[in-house]
Amino acid sequence: MTTELAERYARVESAVAEACRVASRPRGDVTLIVVTKFHPASLIRDLAALGVRDVGENRHQDAAPKAALLTDLPLTWHFVGQLQSNKARAVAEYARVIHSVDRDSLVTALARVERPLDVFLEVNLTDDPGRGGVEPSGLVALAERVLEHPSLTLRGVMAVAPVGEQPRAAFARVRELSNLVRTVAPTATDISAGMSGDFAEAIAEGATHLRIGAAITGNRPVGP
Numbered sequence: 001m002t003t004e005l006a007e008r009y010a011r012v013e014s015a016v017a018e019a020c021r022v023a024s025r026p027r028g029d030v031t032l033i034v035v036t037k038f039h040p041a042s043l044i045r046d047l048a049a050l051g052v053r054d055v056g057e058n059r060h061q062d063a064a065p066k067a068a069l070l071t072d073l074p075l076t077w078h079f080v081g082q083l084q085s086n087k088a089r090a091v092a093e094y095a096r097v098i099h100s101v102d103r104d105s106l107v108t109a110l111a112r113v114e115r116p117l118d119v120f121l122e123v124n125l126t127d128d129p130g131r132g133g134v135e136p137s138g139l140v141a142l143a144e145r146v147l148e149h150p151s152l153t154l155r156g157v158m159a160v161a162p163v164g165e166q167p168r169a170a171f172a173r174v175r176e177l178s179n180l181v182r183t184v185a186p187t188a189t190d191i192s193a194g195m196s197g198d199f200a201e202a203i204a205e206g207a208t209h210l211r212i213g214a215a216i217t218g219n220r221p222v223g224p
């Protein structure tokens with residue numbers, strides 16, 4: 001195992017603890033998901049040895065073979081990328097949490113899997129409707145669709161801070177949208193927000209699930 005990996009993980013972990021302290025929040029309120037896209041199964045095994053229990057992937061084609069190699073580890077797999085409805089069943093074979101639910105057809109597809117799944121509703125914070133995520137105006141209706149299906153547990157909202165907006169301001173908007181969802185789903189209290197460059201701001205605005213990649217995994221390996 002590389003000491004660099006252990007050091008980067010320790011540095012992020014202490015920065016997360018410090019951001020929690022500054023925000024007067026218990027460290028236990030925040031789940032650190034290590035996003036391992038671009039990296040091999042061996043790196044995930046090294047992370048597990050360091051104590052990591054939550055990992056995130058954004059592409060089914062990459063995630064499925066890694067998950068198949070690591071079934072002996074006590075990991076929770078989080079799917080954080082855009083998800084086509086026709087891949088819902090295959091992704092649910094290994095992922096227990098889907099962070100990128102953004103439309104009715106995907107809710108229907110995930111419900112058809114008939115396996116308990118936790119879901120976050122991804123909100124699009126940009127002005128570009130082509131980006132992943134439901135428009136804020138459609139968020140409550142989408143939450144109501146999820147609530148119709150007993151196999152789906154609505155955990156809360158997920159967002160990526162847009163380029164060109166202060167992350168703290170973007171995450172303040174996410175907190176308001178979380179409050180809105182809670183008017184129809186009072187137990188959907190979780191907020192998936194914060195990446196390598198902005199997790200302290202996300203913690204300050206109430207994030208409960210951080211999705212951190214490069215700050216822990218290092219840069220994307222150079223291909224052959």
Ligand SMILES: *Cc1c(COP(=O)(O)O)cnc(C)c1O
Pocket residue numbers: 035037058080081160195196197211212213214215
């Ligand atoms: C890659 C990715 C992350 C992690 O990003 P880093 O900047 O590497 O921390 C978080 N969320 C999603 C949806 C991603 O695709």
